[in-house]
Amino acid sequence: MSKQNSMKKNPLLEELRKKVPENIKSEIDLSFEIVNRIQEILLMKNLTQRDLAELLGKSEAEVSKWMRGTHNFTCKTLAKIKMALGEPIIEVTGKKAKTEYILIQVSPNVSLPMNESIKMSNKSDFAINYNQTSKLMEATSYN
Amino acid sequence: MKATKKFNLELFEESEKVNFYTIHFENDEYSEFEKFLIGHQSIQFRNDLLRIVSWIDKIGETGALERYFRPESKMHDGVGAIPIEVSKLRLYCLRVSDRILILGNGGHKPKSQRSYNDDPHLNDCVEILSQLDKFLKYRKHNETICVVDQTITGNLSFYI
Numbered sequence: 158m159s160k161q162n163s164m165k166k167n168p169l170l171e172e173l174r175k176k177v178p179e180n181i182k183s184e185i186d187l188s189f190e191i192v193n194r195i196q197e198i199l200l201m202k203n204l205t206q207r208d209l210a211e212l213l214g215k216s217e218a219e220v221s222k223w224m225r226g227t228h229n230f231t232c233k234t235l236a237k238i239k240m241a242l243g244e245p246i247i248e249v250t251g252k253k254a255k256t257e258y259i260l261i262q263v264s265p266n267v268s269l270p271m272n273e274s275i276k277m278s279n280k281s282d283f284a285i286n287y288n289q290t291s292k293l294m295e296a297t298s299y300n
Numbered sequence: 301m302k303a304t305k306k307f308n309l310e311l312f313e314e315s316e317k318v319n320f321y322t323i324h325f326e327n328d329e330y331s332e333f334e335k336f337l338i339g340h341q342s343i344q345f346r347n348d349l350l351r352i353v354s355w356i357d358k359i360g361e362t363g364a365l366e367r368y369f370r371p372e373s374k375m376h377d378g379v380g381a382i383p384i385e386v387s388k389l390r391l392y393c394l395r396v397s398d399r400i401l402i403l404g405n406g407g408h409k410p411k412s413q414r415s416y417n418d419d420p421h422l423n424d425c426v427e428i429l430s431q432l433d434k435f436l437k438y439r440k441h442n443e444t445i446c447v448v449d450q451t452i453t454g455n456l457s458f459y460i
Contacts, residue, residue: 164314169337170353177350185354189362196367206367224367225383227355 189226191235191246196224198244212241309432309456312403315360319450321402323428332428333403336391345408348387355382356403364401369393372416372426377433379426381406390422394429396436399450404429431460 199209210220222228239246306326312333313320322333330338340349359368369380378395391406405425409416416422435458439445445454 165311167313167334169334170313170356173337173350173353174357177354181347181351181354185351185358189358192367193362221367222370222383222385225370226358226368227351227383227385229385 185227188228188230191230192224192226192228194246195238195242198242198246201244202242204242209238209241213237304459306457306459307428309402309452309458313360314450315357317363317450318360318399318401320356320360321400321452323402323404323432332405332425333391336403336405336407339407340389345387345389348384348389351384351387352382352389352391355384359401363398364395365398366395369395377430379429379433390416392416392422392425392429394433396447396452400447400452402429402432428460432458 195209199205206220206224207217210217213220223230223234235246308324308326309321310324310331311319312322312331320333322331324331328335337349340346362368368383370383372379372381372392380393380395382391382393388409388411389406390409392404394402394404396402407419407421407425409419409422413419413422416426436445436447436452439454440447445452445456
């Protein structure tokens with residue numbers, strides 16, 4: 158039995174857990190991620206919450222309230238924290254994946270179509286792409 | 301003279317990083333935290349309660365770090381409130397360490413009340429945790445209880 162399964166759980170809390178909407182879970186997750194990221198930067202730069210408060214012209218109590226993991230940050234506040242700490246706090250991801258080029262070694266006796274280039278967003282795409290495009294080709298990727 | 305009541309500190313739930321304990325008064329059907337969960341399932345508090353449930357799960361994953369709690373009670377004890385900013389529903393707890401959290405009871409704190417002291421029920425919720433904090437420190441000192449990692453062992457019965 159795994160450790161997770163053998164842990165004591167309360168039936169009443171378990172019932173309520175099932176009722177937590179995804180948006181609340183997501184909100185709490187994001188909120189913790191933000192404050193943990195801010196804390197990570199503070200530790201990295203050897204700064205305290207008081208230092209951050211001073212940099213932002215806020216009271217220490219205000220910053221302490223933010224760092225409890227349930228604060229509803231505005232974009233304005235996040236931008237100010239980013240500027241004060243000189244590090245990104247959150248990242249917005251788009252649909253367009255970054256293109257990654259992988260060097261492949263082809264056996265000398267295999268001929269490739271001219272101007273063939275292989276672009277993949279990640280290594281699993283590479284495997285799929287490779288299998289779909291040329292089953293004859295033997296390739297080795299170099300990291 | 302106020303009658304003495306006996307309560308036990310009991311393990312409520314275990315999670316990866318934190319063990320959650322609660323207070324259970326002798327002869328009561330439910331523990332203090334169960335009373336809180338049962339008492340706040342109406343429409344008025346439902347979302348706030350579910351937010352608290354989600355927060356507890358997050359604490360179970362990350363640890364009961366000091367900075368996650370809103371300090372309550374007197375200075376230098378570990379009594380805190382779960383800090384749901386959008387809500388006036390307060391759940392009080394006692395943070396023993398990053399890996400042990402004692403969940404108490406709580407209730408609605410209207411805007412008109414400045415502090416938990418203004419409400420007899422909320423005041424009782426905080427006071428019992430504050431007393432428990434003293435008991436635990438005393439018993440740790442005289443070695444009748446032992447706090448190791450996520451577990452408290454020893455004599456976990458108390459009188460208040």
